[in-house]
Amino acid sequence: MRQSLWFLAAALVVAQAHPQRSRANTGASLRRRGVNIDKYLLPDSSTYTEAASLDDIKLSTLGSGYIETATNIVKSMFPTIDFRLVDDHYVGTNGMAHVNFKQTVHGIDIDNADFHVNVGTDGNVFSYGHSFFGGSLPHEPPRQKRDTGDAVQALRGAIDILGLPVQITPDTAVVPNLLESTVYSVIGASGAERDPEARLVKLTWRVETDVVENWLLTYVDACSMNEIRGVVDYVSDIASYQVYRWGTLGFTEAAGNFQFNNNGQGGKGDDPVILDAQDGSGSNNAPGRMTMLMYTWSLPERDSTFEAGVVIHEYAHGLSNRLTGGPANSNCLGGEESGGMGEGWSDFFATAVRLKPNDTRETDYPISAWVNDWALGIRAYPYSTSMTTNPHVYSDIDKMGGEPHSIGEIWASVLYEILWNLIDKHGKNDGDFPDFDSNGVPTDGKFLTMKIVLDAMALQPCYPAFNQARKAIIDADKALTGGANYCELWAGFAKRGMGPDATNSTYKPRMDDFNLPVGCLN
Incomplete structure (x- = not known):
């Protein structure tokens, strides 16, 4: 269970992997326990800038290597925002380099704020996409010390709202992580494959529970302890x-x-x-x-x-x-x-x-x-x-x-x-x-x-x-x-209606476009 910054208003989602939809299955899934996971969908909040739009910025961001080039484009777009390089960059079989960044506030990751940069074989930025948050951020760091009982309360909130098959017993205890001061393990809870973890942050507790059918990251409001701000299921990952x-x-x-x-x-x-x-x-x-x-x-x-x-x-x-x-x-x-x-x-x-x-x-x-x-x-x-x-x-x-x-x-x-x-x-x-x-x-x-x-x-x-x-x-x-x-x-x-002018605005309905772009015969 981890506490995490999470700035976009949304609720619970699980992108379930199961191929079965039309007939009821007999596994102990969240849906079977009566929780309609699909109504709590996280927003698809990213933007993507395609290769055709980037010719005018290529030379201005060119660095000595693909990591520096990727870093330069992020700095040029968000000069006042803190971020860190994620240690998973690589070059694909097509020669394209992929570099990821995570937005931070006072050294803490914002869980849903990512910047993804693709650098081509010529060393220039090929395309990029991001969900960085540009609004108002906390001016002071969140408290590092907090009653460890809050971690148990956050877990209890996730259990009650989602109907998780996890039981908190009198022997349940909270153990701080020796390497990370904001991380706690909740030991002694039954029904989970491993001890739930909590990470302390300012806005939500991120509760991680592995219950076989579902491996959930649940964002529990740090103040009320009984509101779910979002959920992602790792079982399909x-x-x-x-x-x-x-x-x-x-x-x-x-x-x-x-x-x-x-x-x-x-x-x-x-x-x-x-x-x-x-x-x-x-x-x-x-x-x-x-x-x-x-x-x-x-x-x-x-x-x-x-x-x-x-x-x-x-x-x-x-x-x-x-x-x-x-x-x-x-x-x-x-x-x-x-x-x-x-x-x-x-x-x-x-x-x-x-x-x-x-x-x-x-x-x-x-x-x-x-x-x-x-x-x-x-x-x-x-x-x-x-x-x-x-x-x-x-x-x-x-x-x-x-x-x-x-x-x-x-x-x-x-x-x-x-x-x-x-x-x-x-x-x-x-x-x-x-x-x-x-x-x-x-x-x-x-x-x-x-x-x-x-x-x-x-x-x-x-x-x-x-x-x-x-x-x-x-x-x-x-x-x-x-x-x-x-x-x-x-x-x-x-x-299938996804021509160049197909639109998805904040408000429905989506608009189909059955036309081809200029240069292609309809």
Whole structure:
């Protein structure tokens, strides 16, 4: 449990990894305990400035190396704001350097204030995104000493409001962290996988609880102790691993690829994934922690580890969470649109990897059809390039009530259009591994789309919205191919209402745009 500065008004969110939506699962999830997590969504508050807008500032921020260049752009935009460099910068397989910064106040991190800078192979800033807070900040540092009982009270508030299966007993005690004066461990509480932690800050307590089904960061108001300011679920952040395909496409050791031993290739190791086949803790689900449950809709019951789409969906959550905002920050996909895109990316990769040799753009793909014994799958529509079979458009987000899987269907539908646009242009490699040209670009449309989407995750800011992720995809293609697929990408976006003038203002409704940019034929 940690106390943390948190300046944006919002409430609870969990970007759940579970692919199951249409039938009730039997695991002890937060939703099952009666808490509607989706109504407490953190805001997707970041901005993203694409490559096309940066020509006039490149020379003014150029430094002796990519870290100095990235630091210069942050200083030039926020000369009076304190920030620190996050120790997770790296250079991707496309030559793009990624550098992250965290805004601070009196030496304390602001949890949701991040600055992400991408530096190109020419040494100049390629693009950047941020959620730095420019408003009024505390003039005095928060008190370092506080009644340790407050940490227990903050934990109690999280338990009561969220219905967590954690019990505070008479033996519960608070132990200060010897290395950090603002961090406390709450020992003796039962029902958690590990001792909850609290970090002391001025505005909220950040309560960290691992209860198997959910690993939560809960922001509890430091004054009232009974108000939740925000929640993020880490359970989907543990779900990926390094295999050849993901490594060659950009999910490397330095990018946070979940290896036990990084073998000197950069990044932080000792974070392998454990997959529990036929897990007995529930049924009809497959959480991102990779407790692969049995599905009971048919006789005999079906094992979710035998459906590739389910496993890939869960693993892909690790991909999107580690790449978005940098490998040291898994708290970047907890908003309405960003959390929905987390589900959409997982559906997209689960679909792209499963393509068969005879598939064409007329082929439709359901999700979790086999384990659920339901041919149409668990989404509202199968993924299809037919607007009759799957009519989803961008503005449908307004109808989804913040439910991440439903929002994810819209994002994955867009990516499915792009997938077939690039396959039609470049062909489809039906092998298990991609082939690359001399510049490291996949030679076929399937792996090229996967590479562009994966590279875009590393470009986009923490808490991206749909339109910012769209800009990042356009930029990823520009960095990789020089923009050779510009119109094919825009055609996929525009078909689903995400043309250049698609808007998402503070107030609904979202506005669709089905037009292509100048230079591309409608």
